[in-house]
Amino acid sequence: MATALVTGASSGIGAATARALSSAGHVVIAAARRLDALEETCSSLEGPSIAVAMDVTDPASVASGLEEARAFAEDHGGITWLVNNAGAAESAPVGKTDDALADRMLEVNFHGARRLTEALAPLMIEAGGGAVVNVASSAGLHGYAYVSAYCAAKHALVGYSRAAAAELKEKGVRVSLVCPHYVDTPMTDASAERLAEKTGKSEEELRAFFASENPGGRLVTAGEVAGTILELLADGESGSLVELDGSGDAPDGE
Numbered sequence: 054m055a056t057a058l059v060t061g062a063s064s065g066i067g068a069a070t071a072r073a074l075s076s077a078g079h080v081v082i083a084a085a086r087r088l089d090a091l092e093e094t095c096s097s098l099e100g101p102s103i104a105v106a107m108d109v110t111d112p113a114s115v116a117s118g119l120e121e122a123r124a125f126a127e128d129h130g131g132i133t134w135l136v137n138n139a140g141a142a143e144s145a146p147v148g149k150t151d152d153a154l155a156d157r158m159l160e161v162n163f164h165g166a167r168r169l170t171e172a173l174a175p176l177m178i179e180a181g182g183g184a185v186v187n188v189a190s191s192a193g194l195h196g197y198a199y200v201s202a203y204c205a206a207k208h209a210l211v212g213y214s215r216a217a218a219a220e221l222k223e224k225g226v227r228v229s230l231v232c233p234h235y236v237d238t239p240m241t242d243a244s245a246e247r248l249a250e251k252t253g254k255s256e257e258e259l260r261a262f263f264a265s266e267n268p269g270g271r272l273v274t275a276g277e278v279a280g281t282i283l284e285l286l287a288d289g290e291s292g293s294l295v296e297l298d299g300s301g302d303a304p305d306g307e
């Protein structure tokens with residue numbers, strides 16, 4: 054049994070990861086900005102959990118959220134697993150990607166994960182070991198049109214994770230990456246909604262388009278990503294990178 058802090062656990066992949074961890078008998082610290090949505094996630098879990106309000110772009114909010122998380126984890130062996138999943142994707146063409154947008158993308162997708170890793174890795178080392186899984190994206194490995202700032206931030210997260218994996222391996226902390234293509238979550242729904250307004254196409258048509266863009270021809274499910282995260286936390290080799298592209302059949306019930 055481990056105690057895992059999951060950011061972005063109020064929705065999509067993060068909420069699915071909280072459920073997968075709890076079903077496997079682990080203790081969950083669910084973090085994000087929306088406390089009501091986090092409490093909803095926690096109320097669906099079988100084992101011990103806590104909802105912790107935390108804005109990963111705000112160092113003071115990260116510090117106070119971590120204080121609360123660590124106090125809760127004291128009775129559960131301390132925080133030895135971290136899932137950096139909080140993220141956001143905004144789009145704009147090159148030429149209209151201003152400093153503010155680039156900063157927003159870097160803050161939430163890169164600095165947030167870096168901040169939590171910096172705070173928790175020393176504690177994991179002290180505790181004798183731990184594991185970090187960073188949720189990047191296929192946009193951390195490939196370039197996509199109209200999301201240059203998001204791609205840049207996810208590439209930064211991939212680079213940081215690879216360096217941290219190399220450095221922390223000898224100290225007992227494994228760092229791995231999950232890089233999904235389009236996943237069936239509220240983030241993809243929001244992209245379809247925005248694009249529908251711009252193009253006049255229906256949201257259903259756009260969701261089908263996103264699915265067709267995935268090499269496997271279907272959207273990845275949040276449960277598949279959560280299952281991969283759980284495997285990597287439990288015994289993934291440090292420096293592992295798993296790209297999920299919708300290949301194979303979707304798991305039953307999703």
Ligand SMILES: NC(=O)c1ccc[n+]([C@@H]2O[C@H](COP(=O)([O-])OP(=O)(O)OC[C@H]3O[C@@H](n4cnc5c(N)ncnc54)[C@H](OP(=O)(O)O)[C@@H]3O)[C@@H](O)[C@H]2O)c1
Binds near residue numbers: 067109188
């Ligand atoms: N959906 C996809 O197609 C896809 C593909 C590849 C990678 N990803 C990545 O997967 C991760 C999860 O995305 P998702 O698809 O599950 O999207 P989602 O349903 O929109 O969830 C995003 C989560 O991030 C949290 N979050 C956003 N800004 C935050 C902040 N400043 N501080 C703390 N938490 C914050 C949100 O919670 P609050 O609003 O409550 O703060 C929410 O729980 C993201 O990193 C995303 O880039 C998604």
